[in-house]
Amino acid sequence: MKKFTMRDEDFVCQNCHKKVTALKYSARDHCPYCLYSLHVDINPGDRANSCHGLLKPISLEKFKDNYKIIYQCEKCHQLHKNIMAKDDDINEIIKISTNEKI
Numbered sequence: 001m002k003k004f005t006m007r008d009e010d011f012v013c014q015n016c017h018k019k020v021t022a023l024k025y026s027a028r029d030h031c032p033y034c035l036y037s038l039h040v041d042i043n044p045g046d047r048a049n050s051c052h053g054l055l056k057p058i059s060l061e062k063f064k065d066n067y068k069i070i071y072q073c074e075k076c077h078q079l080h081k082n083i084m085a086k087d088d089d090i091n092e093i094i095k096i097s098t099n100e101k102i
Helices: 090-097
Strands: 054-063 066-073 079-083
Touching: 054 079, 054 090
Parallel strands: none
Antiparallel strands: 054 066, 066 079
């Protein structure tokens, strides 16, 4: 079974309501302004999750030469991780980096 479906699409953030453009080098999976995401996937890009809750960025985790943003769903409370994008707001990254690690 395929574990990744490429979906790099424009969207309007459900948290900050800003228009977000496609990433162009990978699949855009969170807002670069507020870092929030939506709990819509079971496997990346499949849109098979019925939860649709907001994924709140709560912490960071080192991943190779980058970081993963750790999220907690505000609806079902499940934890989720996404790789940080090059255009993510550095001030928002700093804010969540000071949060206590899980």
